[in-house]
Amino acid sequence: MTKMIGQRAIASLLSLLGLMILVFFLSRLTGDPAVLFLPIDATEEMKQQFRALHGLDLPLIEQFARYVWDLLHFDFGESLRKARPAIDVVLEAYAWTLPLALITMGLVITTAIVLGSLAAFNVGGFFDRLVSIVSLVGASAPDFWIAIVAIVVFSIGLGWVPTSGVGTPLHWVLPIAVLFIRPFGLVVQVVRGSMLSALGAPYVKTARAKGVKNLPLIFVHTLRNGMLPVITVIGDQAAALLNGAVIVETIFGFPGVGKLMIDSILQRDFNVVLAAIMVTAVAIFIMNILIDLAYGLLDPRIRH
Amino acid sequence: MSEPLLSVKNLSVDFHTARGTVHAVKNVSWSISRGETLAILGESGSGKSVSANAVMNLLDIPPAEIVSGEIIYEGKDLLKVDYETHRALNGKKIAMIFQDPLGHLNPVYTVGWQIVEMMTAHGRPADMARARALELIKRVGIPEPEKAMGKYPHQFSGGQRQRLMIAMALMLKPDILIADEPTTALDVTIQAEVLALLKELQAETGMALVLITHDLGVVAEIADRVVVMNKGEIVEAGLTREVYHNPKHAYTRKLIDAAPGKGEIKLLDPAAPLLLDAKKLNKTYGSFAALKDVSLTLARGQSLAVVGESGSGKSTLARTLLRLEEADSGEALWKGRDLITMGRSELLGVRRQIQMVFQDPTQSLNPRMSVYQLIAEGWDIHKLMPDKSKRRAKVIELLEQVGLSAEHVDRYPHQFSGGQRQRIAIARALALEPELIICDEAVSALDVSIQAQVIALLDDLRQRLGISFLFIAHDLGVVRDFADTVIVMKSGEIVERGPTAQIFEAPQHPYTQRLLAANLDPDPDVQAERRASLTHG
Amino acid sequence: MLLKPILVGALLASTTIAPALAQADTDITVVLSEELDLVEPCMATRSNIGRVILQNISETLTELDVRGDKGLMPRLAESWEDKGDGTWQFKLREGVKFSDGTDFDANDVKHSFDRVFSDQITCESKRYFADTALTFNVVDDHTIDIKAEPAQPVLPLLMSLVTIVPSETPMEFVRDPIGTGPYKLTDWTAGQQIVLDRRDDYWGEQPEVTKATYVFRSEPAVRAAMVEAGEADIAPQITAEVATNPATDFSYLNSETVYLRIDNQDAPTNDIRVRKAMNAAIDREAFIGTVLPEGTELAVAMVPPTTLGWNAELSPLAYDPEQAKKWLEEAKADGVDTSLPIEIIARTENFPNVTEVAEALTQMLTDVGFNATLRMVEVAEHEQYYSRPYPESEGTRLVLAQHDNSRGDPVFSMFFKYDSQGTQSGVNDPKVDDLIARASAATGDERAALWSELFKYVHDDIVADVLLFHMVGLSRVSERLDFTPTIATNQQLQLSEIGFK
């Protein structure tokens, strides 16, 4: 196990390095941050000063060497726009993204598993069709559209929840609900499909021959097997959430890493972009390890 | 005979498909009494499992539909009781074990948990269930029962898994045990052990045993009575001995006649030129030695059988000779050239001369290619028959050679039966006019009647075209009918070799002797004799 | 090693209690469109920073009156006079204390300017002194002489753009700005909110608002909804589509001017008839009340009407597609290739409905026979086309841009947009250069007259560009507030101007 994690860590480190190099140079193709930081009528001298202050006037390769050198000292550089260490900015945002992603994913997993399994057991029936259609429609609507309609209906119309922002638990309801829809739609479909084939497996026949009741048949005998393909999809969806939810964060004024990322990209705040990418990559790496562990936990054949 | 414990009366079940309704079983009736063993014998597609599944409420409805009939147990019609009542009977009164215990045991739970669940699912306390489970695991002969409880299905051997299934089925001392092909995937020696175990347990508990099988040998070994099924109908029923010795129905006769191991033993032509000379082949996977210093020779027109149980290395031998695996050491001279070290381009030429027929034609034929494409592919690869207009005629010729006809040319594998598919695979091998065909369990997946036909076909090809065969098999009867020389392998080593007659009539090595002893004879009297000699000896 | 701060942060984040829902009657919440990167006084001319800082936390020496017509008013400077030779003397207000308790004096003024000119930080306000060297002479604690070379006639006006910080302020961006204003920064939680609390020791009149919380939402609909739901009190920059409630939604000229910048050197736009045709092709009136809010005015100059030298005689070129076609025909007859591609460059999110405006403009140009296409770009790319050096193109490009001048004097606009050396200028005309130079150096009525002449020359004589609209801003203000947004709301939001009903 430790060996596996070690190998994964090395492989991921390589990917991370590749990612960093790619992002570093590609982002610098996208223009001059000085132009965006300073007002349109700023003088060339001011722009020059800004570049010099942030080392942007150096040859690209030297900038890169400096960046890597600093990185080796766990220094992710300063945010060009916020005049603060980029890593602080990112971690602050990540402290919002992480619980949002975890809560959403937790809800997605539990509801999708229960509803998807029941739908599979009742394949072709009314409940199955209902779950399918509702999840499909939900997953096919543009999320910003849902978000704005949700605000109009639930905050202004009904006044149940605040429109946006963070603070009380009530503030989290709408962002989580909107974020929930798409992964739920996907995962519930996969659960249903996977449970469908798992319910056809020979060991289910054995269980039926043993006289096992329906609920344990679904949720004890079949689910653990049916979860294996689901975990991969859950991993993909969780990874997407860990990358930050740009749209939802933008609309609900949720100070997560997705909004930070898009703002930093648009403003060419290179250090923040790089730091954000690396932090999310580490988070996703940890999650992948957890997924692997989950596989082992669920399936003894992988463990041994 | 006392009042039957369970009787199936006039059961008819249909399967609905887009192409129409298939009558899976028609008016099937059988019954069984306490302490009795009934065998339901039939080939694939005969509907032999359907009635048992109906008893257990395991039919998928739809596509299945029970058209008529009743299943009487303890005075109740099981087809009419509600779901909950039926569920409570399953496992408790009527238990079932299956072929392929690996698939039928839940891979993600320990066997202990699964065995215990048989009792807890029926409301018994867990500690009691655990004690009973330990007792039974010990009874069915699993070493270290405590430890075994905590292990997962994949950590056991095939025979052990079936023993565990049996233990699970017996947890609640059921009245009836239904065993659906319980020994089919097992090696002969293991099969004998499992059948013996079933018999012992039956004697201990007095339960009734319904055994569903395609194997006459199994019937001969264990059954008191037999019903023979063909195409959904019972064609014959009666005491096992009577049915074997005095079959009334033509199908039963055909089945008995097709049983292998009764033909004339072939002799090797000593003058045939040497084709393949393999010396000291070795192959290891990690620390496991699959081949240990294996040497063999094969002459033109010879049919050499390699016999052994699973894990003996016989398949690895074939794969190594075909360069599907790289040997660690040794050489294999094909007409004087070493196959093991041969370069790519030379190998391509040799590949034409050595063809292979695999065990399962369903898997060895690409499901997305038509028969024509399958057979003609070799010509594309080896740039033969450049005149494409002639190919079709040649394909038809080949099909006719293996007993198929021109109308089959554009069909796809799934539209054929198992035996027909294996013929297609043979036609594909013949298309390249090979000098050696390696058959890896080429007939073991086939029904006996078809098995006999395919063996006859291969033998015909050997004689007419002078093709050599390396014939890998675990079924001794088939080997006896086909091979002129036999090699017996065990744990990667050759333990005995010699002409077929010598191996079968005067085996030297104890392992060979054991193999032959475990091989079931379709004649119940022969089997009874053997059993008697074993108990006394 | 990275995980721990995240977990700790997550814990903290999830337990933070919302201040927005429970507040005193005189506390207000302002919902801004974008988060502040910095709360740095010397960046107060950046509009989103200015709305929080300017005159709330940090004050300037002078202040331009935008509500009345009092012109330039004293703030931290009580009076000023031109000592000649480019030197201005400012008398500073006495008894003013910074929020950290220190006294305000002339050295603070000098230090504030030293910061602006420092090469250690990049202060925005530096740009107003691009070609001007300032020297400071502290006469006494409350008198300072500022000498500009060359002489700067609008130096007192420029003083309204530089915020004053205490002399202890370091030469780097600060996160806890200290100022003399009526409010002080008490909380800044990045990504969430900025809180200003009223000071007790402010030198001037005590404002009514005791506490202001700033939050950030980029969706206009959400900002408007927050005021409607009572979660916020002021939402600047909402869109016309959501500004449907006359009781709460105010529109006001916001000092932004939208125009199409024409490169007067490119073919075919180097021909005046082509430029005139462009102007005549556009039905400006059709935009107002449709894709642009009611109240939007047709522009005849780069600066809004409240600016010095405003020329009231100018009127926009009439919408006359037939005439436009005729001009194009004429030009074509003289050998101008009017079929050259004309690419309209517009910036996404530049102003509300920019896409619709750009699409309509393109359509109108196409209708009279221009080979016009539209290209929407994001901000960084827009900058490439907007500022010199302009990229080559097969035909020419028209840049749809928005220019903001709420400073009261055209000097902040005209050089950049029209001088042959101007960064965003498409004009190369010696008379324009001359007029700009003379007007910038002049004072009083002469200055106004020269600007006025320049406006006319650019608009009527050389038809340098397609001036479109003076934009209106829309803000939603809670009904419990007594506050009317003005042209300055674009740049600042003085809490002291807010009252309660």
Added chain:
Amino acid sequence: MADLSIAKPAPETARGPNLFSMLWRDKLAFVAAVVLLLIVLFALFGPSLLGDLATKQNLRGRNFPPFSFERGWEFFLGGDSLGRPMLARMIVAAHSTILIAAGTVLSAMVVGAGLGLVAGYMGKTTSQVIMRLADVIMSFPSLLIAVVVLYVLGPSIPNMILVLAITRIPIYLRTTRAEVLEVRERMFVQAATVMGASHARIILRHILPVVAPTLVTIATLDFAFVMLAESSLSFLGIGVQPPDITWGLMVAQGRPYLNTAWWLAFWPGLMIVITALSLNLLSNWMRVALDPAQRWRLETRKTKNV
């Protein structure tokens, strides 16, 4: 397995089941197929037939409400913020929408499946390199790709396809690789090796056809995903830019009018939902129809209500 084999009808007489009749039997899938066909027709012929109608502006007649024939059929679904007919615009927008989605899915599938085939079939080193590459792409924020491409190459439909395709490649790559790892161990692949088939032949003739149905299923689902992703990019202002027009862009542009003129964002949003829904239904059907083990579910529907 004995009982399963009876479920199969007599093999001699069996011809492959007619796909159309299987489609007809699943009414939902059938409707979905018809809807998709209609959308494809819109996409193919919309711009040439309605292109002028869809771009004709009328500022003073903007946001014309729907459900009235007063101004002709093209205004039945209302007019947009520049007075252009919604119905005509939506039909025209089908072109770019489908072009982008199809282009993205196809190019991502071709590249991803190609790399996946190589990664699955070749040795460990090649596979590792390709998989790490996929990891890098996966963690590369798609927004940054979008900004890089838009800044360096400019906003255009091919560039949009490039942006979206890059982000979708790993899905196909990983799926293909996983399938290939399994398929290449199958008997018929070994049978081909024994016959002397080259690597290219084995990959293209034997492995690809087996993997293809899975890829097609994923592609159908991905199609909807791409439409939504494109819409999200439009929302963020870095997506398709006018005068190009897609449903996603229409939703993004109509979003400010949700309160006052709901039809601007609603209809194109509905089109996305309908298309995605149809694709999903069709893909569900395909998953069953292409899987011999599950096909009976469609085949029995004639006689039984499932």
